[in-house]
Amino acid sequence: MKKTIKTLLIVLVILVMVAACRAKPEEEQVSELAGEPTALPQVDRTHKMSVLVHDSFAVSEAVIFAFEEANDVNVSFIKAGDAGAALNRAILTKDAPIADVFYGVDNTFLSRAIEEDLFEAYDSPLLADIDDRLKQAPNNEALPVDFGDVCLNYDKAILNEDNIPVPTGFESLTNEMYRDMLVVQNPATSSTGLAFLLATIDYFGEDGYLDYWRALQSYGLLVVNDWETAYYGHFSRYAGEQSGRPIVVSYATSPAAELIFSPEPLEEAPTAAVLTRGTCFRQIEFVGILKGTQQRELAEKFVDFMLDEPFQNDIAPQMFMMPVNNRVPTPLIYDDIEGMPLFPVLMDPDLIAEKRDAWIEEWTEAVLR
């Protein structure tokens, strides 16, 4: 039996060593396979700073590297879940902040974040290049970095095949021809779902929106808890024609992602967004310097960097959102989809903060019970 234990231990140790040792040569090989230049060197620099972000944050290696070089700093990112979870982490560690900068508060959480006194105000010079309507923090405690529009998406193939006209807005959906075709997310658990709910509240008013939702229900509405389940579990593009639903709540840029992440080049995007007036809700994402940071100067530089052209140009290809900086041209990757909404809903963040819980509860009573 001693032998068995010995062999077991030896095998385990070998496993670990092999796994650990294979990694380095493999990684270089991988980069060559990709036909890309080898990964950028990891240099140890004088200063260190950390940025708290949500899970959807993405940026090119080269862009960050340029910032690190220019400012002689190593930037490390802490990914903290979705927008709500990340905010929660910032609040919990308020007394001893775990990062210098926090990116990821969106307009539905903005008032709460400011109320919790998380940020140090910063009047970045780059704010001049940003549309005033996006600057929703009263004293620039948080600065807008990018925005995205939550819109209805539909599967072109399915609607074409059955000769069903493209939905033209909220009211069009309460119609027999769209029975059992819509899947949405629960506003209590999904920021996408919340954005859609807020859009309907804006459109139908606080007194009318519940009737609209009851009508939607009578036409076979499906509510699921999160974006992944809705999009990959029920959207007909992934769930198939028979069980899938061809209309889902997603982003205005989702058709562009479908185009780009397609194995073969496609002539046109397989899905499209409903862009009519008032049916899309604008989600704005903000960055702020966390109160208590020991690196105020570097933090300011990082915020400026996020608002400046190199990073702003990188936002679309990496995160499929829209840059806020006016000097940045409309991203190329959105050229092949049918436009962006001209009149999205921009709701007052204070109103959202005040009424959000009540609205969600009302909606839950009306639709889910």
Add this chain to the structure above:
Amino acid sequence: MLNKRPSMRWLLWLMPLAFMAVFFYHPLVRVFERMLRAVAVTGLGTPNALRIIIRALTFTLWQAGLSTLLTMLLGLPAAYLFARFRFPGKRVFSVLFTLPFILPTVVVVTAFTATLGAGGWVNQALMNLFNLARPPLSFTNTLGAILLVHVFYNLAIVIRVVGSAWSQLDLKTVHAARVLGASPWRALREVTLPLLRPSLLAAAVLVFLFDFTSFAVILMLGGPRFSTLEVEIYLQALNLLNLPLAAALAAVQLGVTLLLTILYQQVQGLSNLPLLPRLHGETTRTPRNWAETAFVALMLVLLVILLVLPLGVLLLRSVQYTPPGSQQPQLTLLYFRELFVNRRGSLFYVAPIQAVRNSLIYAVLTMVFSLVLGYQIAYAFEHRTVLARWLETAVMLPLGASPITLGLGFILVFSRPPWDPGSFPLLIPLAHTLIALPMVVRTLQPAVNSIPHSLRASAAVLGASPLQRWLRIDLPILSKPALTAGLFAFAVSLGEFGATSFLARPENPTMPTAIFRFFSQPGVLNFGQAMAMSVILLVICAVSFFVIENRQKSP
């Protein structure tokens, strides 16, 4: 451990207790303290608090109880199958049936929706067979979906824990009963099941606690109408930012776990009968008559359909691509190739090799830590003093603690150097160990308690030192349960995506992190890569299980 000086016993407790204090109790106390501070300011946040708590509690108990019942009902015959019979491919099936345990929920949801959803295989088949117009089985947002996936996940626990004990039962008692005239069913009822009671209870408690704190399954498959304590904690803590109510819910959850553990201890009592090491193959036989053959075949088919078919669907989807305009899917390795390409130059690109490496290292470390601590705890429990019972409860509590609450505790305690994941990489396997430890203890403990003292006494009389006794008597008897325990620890670590996601850093991605990342953006390539990565996770897991399992010497 005869003749141990009293002072020595405390040494056994030292390490496990220190570990629990640092990694469980300290974070938990900190997070509760924080939440209570908020309660003092805002109260419970909403007048509906009590209603929410009660509703969540009743549903959680209901779904966990039902899931456990179903899992045990199916698990018992399955355990019997593995304990008593030899059949071709047994080792392969053993590994396959344990794989579901490690899969991240988002992958399982996709696999099941593809199999059982309205457009899935089963419904399609039924529609074709019976000429139906609409899919007969409804899967989305139903309690049935929750129960089914819970069984899918946890059957492996019952098969292994109960099966392992069953295969070590002394057949002589059963034969004696038969000789004295008992029918096979009577022998089962009155001899076998009572002997198996410790492992049955252990398995049932484990499965119940897993189902009790289940989160992603309820969220994704149950849909908005079903809410358990954990889902409510998530909603309150992370979406509504209502920490006080989250604290109340977490406290209720811990309270139930406490009650359950105490109950378990009372029922378990001293009913541990001796387990002697069996010669490999002593208790298994090939099916002797048509009834037994039918049983083996039927069970295998059933288990394959439930546990392996969804995995097969996953595999299929990772190699399928339907070109635009065509109805026929083609086979392609495109998604696997794409995994190795950082096409968009992203800083957060996860190289598959790196993810595999990290996951494996964490898993091996978790296994080692859990076994070391687990052995110590199992031995420390041997003397069932009152203090020992309380300490046992203390060790079992993490299993029923809210992973999200624990995660929040981790944020409060392990966020600053030198204790943050960046500076202290061992933090993550240690956190995994915390989650795996109760399972390891539950598996090892009945076995340790069953080692006949007479054997040890004889060895001592014959001149064996304590160490020799341990190595030559205890370890061989414990080798099978220890293997099961180690395997589970390994599996828990590989698939962990709950509390430890609060600790994860982008520099050290694991396979579940990578999978999740692909699911968060639209696009066929993203979906395909998520599937491909899941298949890689499955393969790595299967290979590891095979290696670990087959260390056992066969005659």
